[in-house]
Amino acid sequence: MSVRLTVAQAIVRFLEVQYVERDGVETPFFAGCWGIFGHGNVAGVGQALLERESAENAGSAEHVLRYHQARNEQAMVHAAVGYARHRDRLSAFVCTASVGPGSTNMVTGAALATVNRIPVLLLPGDVFATRAANPVLQEIEDPRSYDVSVNDCFKPVSRYWDRVNRPEQLPSALLAAVRVLTDPAETGAVTLALPQDVQAQAWDWEDDLFARRVWHVSRQVVADDALARAAAVVRSARRPLLVAGGGVIYSDAGDALRAFVEATGIPVAETQAGKGSLRFDHPLEVGAVGATGTTAADALAAEADVVIGVGTRYSDFTTGSRTVFADPGVRFVNLNVTGFDAYKLSGEALVGDARRGLEQLGDALTGWRAPAEHSERAGRLAREWDDVVQASYDLQHEPLPAQSEVLGVVNRLTRDQDVVVCAAGSMPGDLHKLWRTRDRKGYHVEYGFSCMGYEIAGGLGVKLAVLDAGEDREVVVMVGDGSYLMMSQEIVTAVQEGVKLIVVLVQNHGFASIGALSESLGSQRFGTSYRYRTPTGLDGDHLPVDLAANAASLGARVISVADIAELEKAFADAQAAEVTTVIHVETDPLVPAPDSPAWWDVPVSEVADLASTREARTTYDVQKARQRSHLRPIPTPGDPP
Incomplete structure (x- = not known):
């Protein structure tokens, strides 16, 4: 028996019947599909998702690939990663985008997923397989080959990559994709590039392609x-x-x-x-x-x-x-x-x-x-060390609080099961050292790729995972002004979906962590503050950026606080609220958290006119000499351990 569907319709039907099992617990693997539509996917994957949503509304479909609208293609991959990570990689999202810039916007998200070994399926639209209308709008023309498109950019950041140029290629590509996604040792971003004409092409598919399939995640024993x-x-x-x-x-x-x-x-x-x-x-x-x-x-x-x-x-x-x-x-x-x-x-x-x-x-x-x-x-x-942590929480720095004090308030007022989300800037390091974690899912810091802008989108994904799992957890996003300005628009998506987040937005007028790193390397915090240009450089007054007003314009409820006492009240208020709330607090970027005794290798200029750089290089050479290769010969049988 066979059924006639387009390639895109077949993809959606196939994904809906993929299940994963571990320890006897069986669940659907694909939770839904994030998508932003353009000419490269609107008539293919977009039309297929519409049909399935219509079938769900009519009561004729049991499990459908639910569509979620996003504002930024990179952000929707981050949301997918946040979701899959919270679900222990046993459930994942699909992300679809159009030809050209829509697709390449997902490359950063793909890299983040692969670095962190988190499953996400990417379906970027591609140019015409038939080449009937090339160069299509947004096609990059490579004079070496007509078989190259921007989607080749996904190859080095994907664990599996394929381009479906004909319907007959689809079954093997889909099976390979899900095999990789559900394998704990292989998982990461998987990319199936879909030429837009092929997406809309009809084919007679064997019914077995749409049979319920369970992928078993076994607990591999050690030899x-x-x-x-x-x-x-x-x-x-x-x-x-x-x-x-x-x-x-x-x-x-x-x-x-x-x-x-x-x-x-x-x-x-x-x-x-x-x-x-x-x-x-x-x-x-x-x-x-x-x-x-x-x-x-x-x-x-x-x-x-x-x-x-x-x-x-x-x-x-x-x-x-x-x-x-x-x-x-x-x-x-x-x-x-x-x-x-x-x-x-x-x-x-x-x-x-x-x-x-x-x-x-x-x-x-x-x-x-x-x-x-x-x-x-x-x-x-x-x-x-815990005494040091408490002292940093109780610092009472004035006139602006230290970032460690902000973390202390949030840590004290959250419940054991609540989740803190962060990704880049100085806060991941401070959280790693200072956050008192009380639940195995209470700490969600993306530090494999440390991608600025992950925080709000990733937090949205975590909260969707919390809701799907029926858990009672608040999701608290900690984000600095640098990351917020990189990517904050998924606040709109959280409001649209009725998903509550608590966002603690720390304003310190620039890049605090890179400022401190720059200073330690003798580069004098160059280019790390948000300031007006003057005749001598970017060293004027702070820019009049109103991030609280920006968050409010995106639909969030916003509370601005001036000190730690107001922060405590605002956070309790946000916990009691039912909507996404952004708490805006300004901190002193020059007050560091307690330092780690360890070193991080960031090369310093070997020659320089600046005395600060020469001094930093002297320190660097001392630390560099401490590096170890950790090479040991393979022992022969009978050697002592």
């Missing part, structure tokens, strides 16, 4: 021989440290992690993506590690003789550009669902699911514990 080698390394440790990454969160391995560390006494440090793996007040939780780390975690990392990385890709922030793990004989045991990450830093590789792997490693270590004095010292260091 016994690898487990034995890793256990021997851990048993040799006197100063072990576990680094929890995002894989702990996505695998829902929090309980397994807690059981593991309580049985072994190994302290736990967290990456940005792994923050929330343990509650902040667990006796063996020592907080953020690396360039934005706590004094507790970084001190333990500097001394660690064995580091157990679970679900981390060891970014330069986590390793302090390979200076944090400083013991000359440090060994790494890496548990990761992908071998690409498990073998990093010459680690003993445990390729498998984080939850299942922790259970296996725990069994292999039965009867062994880290030295009691090591565990006790970790707890003491963590308590000392």
